[in-house]
Amino acid sequence: MRNMESLVLGIESSCDDTAVAVVNAAGQVLTSVIATQTEIHAEYGGIYPEFASRAHVVAILPAIEQALSEANIAHGDLRAIGVTRGPGLIGSLLVGLHTAAGLGMGWGVPVIGINHLRGHLRSADLEQARVKYPAIILLVSGGHTFLAQMQDPGKITLLGSTRDDSVGEAYDKVGRMLGLGYPGGPVVDKMASQGSPTVAFPRPMLHDGLEFSFSGLKSAVSRYLAETEAPVLKDVAASFVEAIMDVLLTKCRRALLDWRSASLVVVGGVAASPQLRSQAAQLCREMDVELCLPPLRWSTDNAAMIALATWDYLHLEKYPRPVPELQLSISDY
Amino acid sequence: MALVLVIETSSRPFGVALGIDGNVLFDSSEPFDKSSLPDERDLALLVERGLQIIGKRTSQITAIAVNIGPGGLGSVRSGVSFANALALGLRIPVCPFTAFELMGFEAWKKNRLPVLCTARAAKGSAYLGLYDQGAVTAMKFGALEEITSELTAGLGEFTVAGAYRSSVQELLPDSKIHDSGIRVGQARTFMEMAYPIAERGKRFPHIAIPINEQSEMLDE
Ligand SMILES: [Zn+2]
Numbered sequence: 001m002r003n004m005e006s007l008v009l010g011i012e013s014s015c016d017d018t019a020v021a022v023v024n025a026a027g028q029v030l031t032s033v034i035a036t037q038t039e040i041h042a043e044y045g046g047i048y049p050e051f052a053s054r055a056h057v058v059a060i061l062p063a064i065e066q067a068l069s070e071a072n073i074a075h076g077d078l079r080a081i082g083v084t085r086g087p088g089l090i091g092s093l094l095v096g097l098h099t100a101a102g103l104g105m106g107w108g109v110p111v112i113g114i115n116h117l118r119g120h121l122r123s124a125d126l127e128q129a130r131v132k133y134p135a136i137i138l139l140v141s142g143g144h145t146f147l148a149q150m151q152d153p154g155k156i157t158l159l160g161s162t163r164d165d166s167v168g169e170a171y172d173k174v175g176r177m178l179g180l181g182y183p184g185g186p187v188v189d190k191m192a193s194q195g196s197p198t199v200a201f202p203r204p205m206l207h208d209g210l211e212f213s214f215s216g217l218k219s220a221v222s223r224y225l226a227e228t229e230a231p232v233l234k235d236v237a238a239s240f241v242e243a244i245m246d247v248l249l250t251k252c253r254r255a256l257l258d259w260r261s262a263s264l265v266v267v268g269g270v271a272a273s274p275q276l277r278s279q280a281a282q283l284c285r286e287m288d289v290e291l292c293l294p295p296l297r298w299s300t301d302n303a304a305m306i307a308l309a310t311w312d313y314l315h316l317e318k319y320p321r322p323v324p325e326l327q328l329s330i331s332d333y
Numbered sequence: 334m335a336l337v338l339v340i341e342t343s344s345r346p347f348g349v350a351l352g353i354d355g356n357v358l359f360d361s362s363e364p365f366d367k368s369s370l371p372d373e374r375d376l377a378l379l380v381e382r383g384l385q386i387i388g389k390r391t392s393q394i395t396a397i398a399v400n401i402g403p404g405g406l407g408s409v410r411s412g413v414s415f416a417n418a419l420a421l422g423l424r425i426p427v428c429p430f431t432a433f434e435l436m437g438f439e440a441w442k443k444n445r446l447p448v449l450c451t452a453r454a455a456k457g458s459a460y461l462g463l464y465d466q467g468a469v470t471a472m473k474f475g476a477l478e479e480i481t482s483e484l485t486a487g488l489g490e491f492t493v494a495g496a497y498r499s500s501v502q503e504l505l506p507d508s509k510i511h512d513s514g515i516r517v518g519q520a521r522t523f524m525e526m527a528y529p530i531a532e533r534g535k536r537f538p539h540i541a542i543p544i545n546e547q548s549e550m551l552d553e
Pocket of ligand 1: 116120141143144300301
């Protein structure tokens, strides 16, 4: 057994993956277990909330047992359990929250309801302190798209978020239109790399501050496909990706101009995009700031980031109850 | 001493009962001081409050009984998740029972007749169960009209319970049907049911699983 109260158990079930991790106060990850549901949802071309929630019920306790045994610890080693309380799919959140509450009660360990977005913002410091503060963070995933400024790990300002679809959703929908299946990100990026950006798709809100909007772009792709005889799909994919990148990088550049920053951090599932990675690298060279791209396993939804955020809550003495809250913004604890 | 925690999950707020050797000591449907319970969705706080009122500690619970539905999707999964986790945390059995065992038992006591138990499902479908002789003898999922006629065929006189009490009476105007007035069962009723905890109680890795339209306990 390790030192008493030296570890945090993180639980994340806000969407389609059941994730559990054990993390210490320095951000060291003792174990990170993810029971994925991708196969269940591939059949539907997207997340089917009812099945996601059902699968969490079956997967969550075995995942917790596995995490404790892999980390070779007992519940007596836990200082707290941190569990995502929102935003996310309500049916999925409820399973994680009630599981955490039941375990915490049975073990006599405090349970804290964590803001999922704060987890993402902290993900880049897992395993090692990578972020140079102050930092601009771009979070781009299936669930979220926003830019934030972090003065330090606890001091966060939202700069702008999407008014409609997330980047990941836009990718998934365009992936479906191009007949590429789910999830759309990697397949659309791959097809785009083989084409040329010959179609002038719109860049919604390009000149409008730091807010995003992607539903107009998605509709434009759909319209183009419907109206064009024999469209060249790889060129459509390339044009779509170019429009997305143009919007994301323009907003990042604007944020870096507005805020004195030491680094740009890109997190979320879309951070896997080779196009985004190379263009962000180029932007950072131009702006003379450090680019921070954490390993992808911490960039997509995981429980280690929730556990690391839980340490922030403990240090700040914030203890939200483990009950769902769907409308959390990043400035909320 | 057997201190049993019962969680009724059909709808929110959750119903919680605590009893020792079959005697109900706490019933959340009766008035109690809720000052330390700011959020009715907070099941852990509700259970803690109940334990505090009867002067017991969490570690003294010897078994947890939980309603696995059919009922509200979110509330059933919430309650079942909590029960499974608390049972694992305390290394005690979790005892799954169905909403129909509970409401059937209560309705049967009124008229001593077979009980048609009903619950709403997604997209206008229904779950129906026939409770008779102390057990649910048949359970179906499907369109209300269809499964009502299948389950009540040959029943002269019966009692109806659950969400579709008036719909069933409208569907079968010529049958002799008693309305139990019961919409959902009460957590405390579990204490009266002869539930074989030693036999049916599950220990991790076996857990309680909410009923869904693919559950094995449903009849074709
Ligand atoms: Zn996320």
